[in-house]
Amino acid sequence: MEIEIKVDNSCKEPKIIVMTNEVTEEINNLVKRISQVAPQMMIGFREGGAEIIEQEKISRIYAENGKVFAIADGNTYTLRLRLYELEERLNKNYFVRISNSEIINLKKVKNFDLRLTGTICVKLDDGTVTYVSRRFVTKIKQILGI
Structure with a gap:
């Protein structure tokens, strides 16, 4: 694929x-x-208030007991969106679903332990350990190039 960029001072808005x-x-x-x-x-939402959460600070988002939570900078936030809605909003280059109830930020992964048969153990920077469900193992391996 060939890419060409032209600089035109009369251009008011970028055009592709x-x-x-x-x-x-x-x-x-x-x-x-x-x-x-x-x-x-x-x-x-936490402690009775609403806060803006920057996506790059989120390590994981998970559903538990009918609610959706996000972990960002060591804080736990309650979210009012469902996981599938969050999946659409999140940056697809960094966030990946690892089970029906969890999405992780690949930038916050410390390592992947592939020794377990049929699943993958994921260790996050904040010390959290979680697992890729069997249904999502192939997808994660493709993303990782394994």
């Missing part, structure tokens, strides 16, 4: 033009990535 002889899967993926809006704001 894709020139191709056919629309391929690669072109469709490129257009999707370019047109994605910036990650949306996250609001968490």
Whole structure:
């Protein structure tokens, strides 16, 4: 793929033009990535107040007892969105679902222990240990290039 950037002082807003002889899967993926809006704001609730949570500070998001929680900078926040809604809002380059009830930030992973048969043990920077469910092991291995 060839990339060309032109600087034009009369240009008021950036403009992207894709020139191709056919629309391929690669072109469709490129257009999707370019047109994605910036990650949306996250609001968490704790101690009776609402706080803005920066996505890069979140280590994990999980569902428990019918509620959804996020761990960010050592604090636990209650979220009012469901996991599938959060999955759409989170930066897909860093966040990955590891089970039906949990999403982790790959930037906050200390290591992956692959010794267990059928699952993967994940250790996060904050000391939390969690597990990839069997259903998501193949997806995680693909992401990790294993």
